[in-house]
Amino acid sequence: MALMLLLAIYFLLPIYFLIVAATKPQGDLAATNGLTFSHFNLFENLRVLFSRSDGIFGKWIVNTVIYAVFGALVGTLISALCGYALAKFRFRGREFLFSVILGGVLVPTTALALPLFLLFSATGIVNTYFAVFLPSIVSPFGVYLARIFANSAVPQELLESARLDGAGEFRTFFSVAFKLMSPSLVTIFLFQFVAIWNNFFLPMVMLQKESLFPITLGLYEWNGQTARAPLLQESVITGSLVSIVPVIIVFILLQRFWRTGLAAGSLK
Numbered sequence: 001m002a003l004m005l006l007l008a009i010y011f012l013l014p015i016y017f018l019i020v021a022a023t024k025p026q027g028d029l030a031a032t033n034g035l036t037f038s039h040f041n042l043f044e045n046l047r048v049l050f051s052r053s054d055g056i057f058g059k060w061i062v063n064t065v066i067y068a069v070f071g072a073l074v075g076t077l078i079s080a081l082c083g084y085a086l087a088k089f090r091f092r093g094r095e096f097l098f099s100v101i102l103g104g105v106l107v108p109t110t111a112l113a114l115p116l117f118l119l120f121s122a123t124g125i126v127n128t129y130f131a132v133f134l135p136s137i138v139s140p141f142g143v144y145l146a147r148i149f150a151n152s153a154v155p156q157e158l159l160e161s162a163r164l165d166g167a168g169e170f171r172t173f174f175s176v177a178f179k180l181m182s183p184s185l186v187t188i189f190l191f192q193f194v195a196i197w198n199n200f201f202l203p204m205v206m207l208q209k210e211s212l213f214p215i216t217l218g219l220y221e222w223n224g225q226t227a228r229a230p231l232l233q234e235s236v237i238t239g240s241l242v243s244i245v246p247v248i249i250v251f252i253l254l255q256r257f258w259r260t261g262l263a264a265g266s267l268k
Contacts, residue, residue, distance in 0.1 A: 060218040071136035072192035083146020104140035131206035149184035186257035
C-alpha cells in the first residue's frame with residue numbers, strides 16, 4: 001500500500017507542480033517555492049495565453065483536436081478491420097503478415113520521419129493537415145490489440161450464422177463483429193488519441209506554417225523564444241496545463257470502456 005502511495009505521488013507531482021506554476025504571476029515563478037501557491041493569477045494567465053499572437057493558441061487547440069479525434073477514429077476503424085481479418089480469415093501468409101505488422105511496433109517514429117517527409121514532399125502534401133493526419137491513422141499496435149479482441153469477443157458461430165443469412169463480409173463485420181468489439185476498441189481509440197495528442201516530432205518535421213501547429217509544437221516554439229521574451233514562460237506553463245485537460249476528460253468519460261477492453265485483452 002505504501003509503495004502504491006509513493007508511486008501515485010511520484011506520477012502526480014509533476015501535474016501538481018504544473019497547476020501551482022500556472023496559477024502564479026510571472027514574477028513569482030522564480031521568486032517563490034515551486035510547490036507552494038502564492039498570488040492566484042490563473043485567470044489572468046489564461047487571458048494572456050488566449051490573446052497572445054492574435055489568439056494563435058486557440059487555433060493550436062483546434063488543430064490538435066482535429067488531428068487527435070479524426071486520426072484516432074479512422075485509425076481505430078482501420079485497426080479493427082485489419083485485426084478482425086487477421087483473426088477470422090484463413091489465408092496463406094497470414095502469420096507472416098501479422099509478424100511484419102508486429103515488427104512495425106518496434107520501428108521508432110524518428111526512423112520513419114525522413115522517408116515520410118520525402119514521400120509527402122514529392123506528393124505536395126508537406127505543410128498541410130494531411131502530412132500529420134495520414135501517418136497518425138496507421139497503428140501496428142492497434143492492429144495487434146484488435147486481433148486479440150476479435151479472437152476473444154467474436155464467436156465464429158455468429159459470423160457463420162450471419163453469412164448463412166446472406167450477409168456479406170463487410171455487413172457481417174459492421175453488424176456483428178464491430179458491435180461485439182466496440183467496448184474493447186475504446187482502448188485502441190484512447191491509445192491512438194493520446195499518442196496523436198502528444199505527437200511532437202512528426203509535426204515538427206512536416207509543418208512550417210504556425211497556423212497548422214498542434215499544441216505540442218506551438219508550445220515548443222514559444223519555449224524557444226523565452227530567452228529573448230521571458231514573459232512567454234508563463235504562457236508556456238499555462239498552455240501546458242490547458243493541454244492536458246482534454247486528455248484527462250477523455251479518460252474519465254471512457255474509463256469504463258477501456259478498463260473492459262484491457263480486461264478482455266488480459267484474459268485472452
